[in-house]
Amino acid sequence: MKYNLSALSLKAGEEAKITLRNIGTMPKAAMGHNLVILKPGTDVEAFALAAAAEPANDYIPAALVNQIVTHTKMLGPKESATLTVTLDAGEYPFLCTFPAHFQVGMKGTITVE
Numbered sequence: 220m221k222y223n224l225s226a227l228s229l230k231a232g233e234e235a236k237i238t239l240r241n242i243g244t245m246p247k248a249a250m251g252h253n254l255v256i257l258k259p260g261t262d263v264e265a266f267a268l269a270a271a272a273e274p275a276n277d278y279i280p281a282a283l284v285n286q287i288v289t290h291t292k293m294l295g296p297k298e299s300a301t302l303t304v305t306l307d308a309g310e311y312p313f314l315c316t317f318p319a320h321f322q323v324g325m326k327g328t329i330t331v332e
């Protein structure tokens with residue numbers, strides 16, 4: 220339950236592609252993964268808690284979508300998804316919103332300069 224990278228550096232205003240690949244083998248309902256990039260300054264812990272309460276919404280908290288820059292869908296085993304982002308300078312937290320994954324370390328930061 221970890222990303223292979225917990226720190227990413229990007230250049231401000233430059234388009235970047237970030238690919239998430241779920242290399243696990245467990246079914247999505249038991250061990251799905253996604254990649255949710257949040258706006259700088261977001262309370263990630265509160266976001267993760269709210270997300271865990273919304274399985275019907277693929278663990279994306281409806282009330283907090285304004286805190287999201289972009290996100291992948293929840294990925295099952297061997298699935299992958301690519302996000303294309305162009306970010307302004309700042310520190311963007313990211314996490315997996317599957318319940319408890321953030322708490323055990325499925326998170327990181329994108330630093331844009």
Ligand SMILES: [Cu+2]
Pocket residue numbers: 220251252253315316317320325
């Ligand atoms: Cu996960």
